[in-house]
Structures are given as structure tokens and as C-alpha cells.
Amino acid sequence: MSKVIHNPTLANIEQHSPLSATFTVEPLHSGYGMTLGNSLRRVLLSSISGSAITSFKIEGVTHEFTTIPGIKEDVVDIMLNLKNIRFKNVFDDPIELSLDVKGAGVVKASAIKTTGDIQVVNPQQVIATIDDPKGSMHIDFIVETGRGYRTIEESSDKRVHSDMIALDAVFGPVKRVRYNVSATRVGQVTDLDKLSLTVDTDGSITPQDAFEEAAAILVNQYTALAGSTRVEAAPSLAADTGDEGELDTPIEDLNLTARTANALINNDIRTVQDLVNLSEVDLRELKGFGSKALDEVKDKLAELEL
Secondary structure, three states, X not given: OXXXXXXXXXXXXXXXXXXXXXXXXXXXXXXXXXXXXXXXHXXXXXXXXXXXXXXXXXXXXXXXXXXXXXXXXXXXXXXXXXXOOOEEEOXXXXXXXXXXXXXXXXXXXXXXEOEXXXXXXXXXXXXXXXXXXXXXXXXXXXXXEEEOEEOHHHHHHOOOOOOOEEOOXXXXXXXXXXXXXXXXXXXXXXXXXXXXXXXXXXXXXXXXXXXXXXXXXXXXXXXXHHOOOOOOOEOOOOOOXXXXXXXXXXXXXXXXXXXXXXXXXHOOOOEHHHHHOOOHHHHHOOOOOOHHHHHHHHHXXXXXXX
């Protein structure tokens, strides 16, 4: 059949929770389920923008290999807890935040003083435990926006304040991506793919926004490589092409010439739906289907406004 590559559609979004959704993309050109699924998964996990703490300073602490009087956890444990705090941030520039807690109890991320431009997504994340009724904890943070992973060495080199302790940072807000490719068909076209891709995020971005950002990143990358070359995008096989009643009309009822009608039926094209699923190139490749038959079919579809 035709070598035309039709555009797919985002056929369905199944929302499992505010943090998880499955996206169904179909119909895809044969083999493109794996091609798109793997590309989207890699970009979702490595390249979506997010915010994380990149350095901090605890009052009375000069380095990470120490304990803090009146605090149950040592500084290394606190560092691990800080790395788990997630932020929703509208700024690209580094932001300075602070935390100031007095008295015994569990210190959580909800104690961080934020503004209307940045918020903590998981306020119940534990930072430390003050086990002395007269104890206190004051921490200053630097929150930055980035993509992917930054090592502790990179954070150290880029510290806003040299007296702060650097953290390695996972900026990516996408926690998990899974995809499955199955077979699908549209009319007489049977060698098509269906991609189901499930995205789980940390709550700082919706699964749909992450999915769309990943697709946009890929578009930008491939456009930069394509130069001036452009390939005409064929319409989706699943596109809405008219009234369902007309699409179910048998070929025999279109008042085509016997030669044209027989050529279509002999190629297993039996309804208007089967016909509109085919491009002009597809039609030209049909056995026993000539240019006169093609013109007749085009005129008939134009008459039906299809």
C-alpha cells in the first residue's frame, strides 16, 4: 500500500489521578509506536523543567559531616530529606528561601517560608526532628530551576553563596514513564500501531503538561535538523471526515460506473469510510484502478463534501 506517513491523533487521555495519566496515540504508521514511545519516554525522564534545592545553610553548621545539638538527624540525613522536597516555581532565576522553627517536634517542608511565585508541592516531607524542647532550627535554601540531574560538584561550582553546602539535584518532575505498543486498524488499513503511554509526576507539573512539553522539545530538535526540507503531513486516518451515516454507505450505492465500483470492491474497499481512509497515492496503487476511476472517485467525494 501507500508509503504516505499519516499524522496520528491523541485519541484519549485517561486520568488516573492528579499525578498520573495514560495517553493513547493512534493510529500510527507501522513501527512508529516504538519510535515515538521510546523518544517521548527518554525526554520525559531527562528533559522536563523542574525546581530543586541546590544548596543550603543550617545555622551553626559549617560542613555536612557533623551532628547538630538538639537535632535527631545528622546533616547527611537532612541533605537526603532536602533533596526530596519538590517545588512549583514560575521563576528561572535562583530563589532564596528560609525556614525557622523553635521547640521540639518534626520539622516538615510546610515550615519553609515561600511566596506566591513558588510553593512546596509535598509539604509533609520531613526535614528533621528537634528532640530538645528548647531547640531550634534555622535553614536558608537556594532553589533553582533546571532540567535533568546536576551533580554535587556542579552545584558547588555554581553556588550563589560560597558558605552554603551544595546538593546534587534532580530537577525532573516526571517520576515514572511506561509505554505499550499494540496493533490497530482503520478501515482496510491493518498494519498500524497504537501507543499507550503512562506518565507519573511529582505534582509540580500535570502529566498532560509534561507530555506536551516533551513533544514540543522533540519537535524543536528535529526541526533544527531538517533544514529547509519539509515533508507534507498527510491527514490523520482517524480524522473526522463527515457524517457517520454517509461513511457507512456501501460503494454500490454511490452511483459510480460499474468498472470503478468493481475495482474498489475487488480491492476490498466496500464503504465510503474505507474509501476516505485512502490517500490519492493509495488509490493509484489499487489493482485495476486507473486515472479515470480516480477522477470519478474524487468528483464523488467532492459531491459528498468529503
